[in-house]
Amino acid sequence: MQIQLISVGKKMPHWVEQGYAEYAKRLPKACELCLKEIPAGKRGKNSDIQRIINREGEQMLAAIPARSMVISLDSQGKPWSTVELSRNLKTWLASGQNLALLIGGPEGLADEVKIRAQQSWSLSNLTFPHPIVRVLVAEQIYRSWSLLQNYPYHR
Numbered sequence: 001m002q003i004q005l006i007s008v009g010k011k012m013p014h015w016v017e018q019g020y021a022e023y024a025k026r027l028p029k030a031c032e033l034c035l036k037e038i039p040a041g042k043r044g045k046n047s048d049i050q051r052i053i054n055r056e057g058e059q060m061l062a063a064i065p066a067r068s069m070v071i072s073l074d075s076q077g078k079p080w081s082t083v084e085l086s087r088n089l090k091t092w093l094a095s096g097q098n099l100a101l102l103i104g105g106p107e108g109l110a111d112e113v114k115i116r117a118q119q120s121w122s123l124s125n126l127t128f129p130h131p132i133v134r135v136l137v138a139e140q141i142y143r144s145w146s147l148l149q150n151y152p153y154h155r
Contacts, residue, residue: 001142002098006036007061007134008056008105016131023138031093031145033138036063040105049107057110060102068100069115072109073133077120085145093148103133 012020024033038059041052064070069092080088092099101121102113114120123136146153 001032001093002065003031004035004036004063004065004068004098004100005033005137006038006040006060006100006104007062007103007130008076009040009130010037012131012134016135019135020138023135023142026142027136027145031089031141033132033141038063041065042079053105053107053110054112056105057113060104060110060113061116064100064116068098069119070102071119071121071138072102072108072114072117073104073123074114074120075122075125075127077122079122079124082140082143082147085140086147089141089144090148101137103130103137104128105130127141142147 020035024035027033038056041047041055043049043052094148102109102117104110104113123133128136143153
């Protein structure tokens, strides 16, 4: 299975790239995590934010590989414990279907993206800067996979 982490934003701080890469490289080929970056629309004082969000959404939808299970990361989604995420990961791995995890920009995801998603996952009731979400998701995917393998990482 391949997990596509489709995220708005390029040119992340080095620590974000390094954190994401550290957890992504720990995963085996059978649970490969791949990052697809969508360029963030230029935001300014008089920008049409809704139009920018919609454009980012169109690009995200176009980046989803065919026949993938789609999960949006959204504050309105369902909060999963690590154990619940691990159970979900086990189901996804067994299905053989690829997975697309969608992370929006500063204002979140376009409505069309939310509609396309089969599931919606909330990391927390807290609001996180979207670059940090990449690292959190990569770490939680690795933690969940480690739990399935009975590795001591999850203690």
